[in-house]
Amino acid sequence: MFVKGFVADPVVYSYLMLGFVRDGDSDGVFRLFEELKEKLGGVVSDGVVYGSLMKGYFMKGMEEEAMECYNEAVGENSSVKMSAVANNSVLDALCNNGKFDEALKLFDRMKNEHNPPKRLAVNLGSFNVMADGYCGQGRFKDAIEVFRKMGEYRCSPDTLSFNNLIDQLCKNGMLAEAEELYGEMSDKGVNPDEYTYGLLMDACFEVNRVDDGATYFRKMVDSGLRPNLAVYNRLVGKLVQVGMLDEAKSFFDIMVKKLKMDDASYKFMMKALSDGGKLDEILEIVGGILDDGGIEFSEELQEFVKGELSKEGREEEVVKLMEKKEREKAEAKAREAEAAEAAKRSARAAIASLIPSKFGDKVGGTEMADNANANEAASVAEAQAGKEVNLEEATAVESASADANTT
Structure with missing residues (x-):
């Protein structure tokens, strides 16, 4: 040193x-x-x-x-x-x-x-240490009291401070007190974070308040926070466990757009749907995976889906769905290419209509001169839109136009 x-x-x-x-x-x-x-x-x-x-x-x-x-x-x-x-x-x-x-x-x-x-x-740390100390002694009421007194010393709690005490209370069967503290956060101008909601959700699940736990998860999402995959998995796992399959699927539909699901998360939801006789919804999930270019429909997951569908002899449906999605993608690409070509042609025509003839309107006056002007404009349009007309063709058109004017 x-x-x-x-x-x-x-x-x-x-x-x-x-x-x-x-x-x-x-x-x-x-x-x-x-x-x-x-x-x-x-x-x-x-x-x-x-x-x-x-x-x-x-x-x-x-x-x-x-x-x-x-x-x-x-x-x-x-x-x-x-x-x-x-x-x-x-x-x-x-x-x-x-x-x-x-x-x-x-x-x-x-x-x-x-x-x-x-x-x-x-400072804030002093009150956090003492709140922890009281909790370590099993004196949770005193911990809450000292926590609430910090304002008297011009100290303000932050999210971490609230989470720390809420965690201690939840772990020791004091959910009501934890929820009361949670309610005080807004009064102090402190915003709950993902950890706050996760603590309260898990504590509700521990005492079989499943609906309330799910409500905390929904509040987290509605407030713009993004839970991690582990918290989502605990939510869905509990909902399925108590027979709330429709609610679990509803949360899946929301979170599949916000989280990067792994194969385990997909498998859990698909297995629950399979056990509930909802094979069509499994295929809907597969369709969503195939439509999203950022998600890989792994071979392992494919085999899992086939296994679940085979329980009713429908394993070939996933293959047909994959083939259908491939056709749709190919057709979409073809339509995009056709639209791009049409746009290119339209651009050429628009450019041709806007470019003035270098020969002027008053020269000649014959039909041949008009044709020369049209040819010249078309040549320039081709060069501007796609550069598809080479130099020799442009020179030939210009020469023909000059002959026509001379005549």
């Missing part, structure tokens, strides 16, 4: 130390801290690294050392500068290592010191 001419940055080291924490490498954390300490002359006065250092000690089972580090960072006589970010890291270390009471004390101190804009001792 030593680079000649550069001063060690505690913030950079904090990110590196956090990486070692996530990898479970406590020795790496200690090594980086000692390196930073040496680089800074033996004293690290920026508190941003202390949370990760505490986590390293906790990982090693060195609780006493972790708390000594804590006192060094936030003790009464500490000279370490603790920002909101630094405090949040320490809070997280305490909450996740059996020191929640200490975390509460530190959090209260942070709130008391908070005096914006002069002193920003807490």
Whole structure:
């Protein structure tokens, strides 16, 4: 890490130390801290690294050392500068290592010191950490309460914050509270995202509120969000499971235009339709695949369709459908080519009618001169539209026109 001419940055080291924490490498954390300490002359006065250092000690089972580090960072006589970010890291270390009471004390101190804009001792991250901490203690009502109080400290929740708490509530059987929080998002000017709706949909499915789960999915789509394929698959899977095949097919029809379905998704829907005796709808899906040039009707999927249709002796219908679609494509190409040629002819005629004769209207006056003018205009039109008249033909026409005028 030593680079000649550069001063060690505690913030950079904090990110590196956090990486070692996530990898479970406590020795790496200690090594980086000692390196930073040496680089800074033996004293690290920026508190941003202390949370990760505490986590390293906790990982090693060195609780006493972790708390000594804590006192060094936030003790009464500490000279370490603790920002909101630094405090949040320490809070997280305490909450996740059996020191929640200490975390509460530190959090209260942070709130008391908070005096914006002069002193920003807490931020959104502080409330997120404490909400997580309360949830970890099974104190979900307190988690909701602390989450709602952040506005008193000029902090505003974002979508990620709402999702985090909604997720915790849904996982612990508190769907009603999660839905109440969801309802507060619009009041806070926060927009739900795909993850928000996915959480609520899955939670509804867990308690057999299938219609409500499907409603959350529809709200997501109606709001312009695009769910991923996994969320769609869970929706359709649940609808089919409870016998709501028509609803499942309705969602399929909507999402097939918005998502890139894989073979597994097609197979699931087709199998459900087959089991429901709706083979014609399977063929409709195949027709849609064949009409869409961006979707491959793989051999594996073809064989699957044939297998399902063979249950009623209709496997040849998919072959006939494929042949029909090929004919239609060929005919469409032929019509396009014919239309293009007609447009080209029309363009030639239009150009010919607009180009004036270079001989003028008053020269000659004979029928031969008129013909010469017409020939000249046609020649120019041919050259402009398709360049199909070569130089020799144009010269011949011009020569004939000159002879006619001379005569």
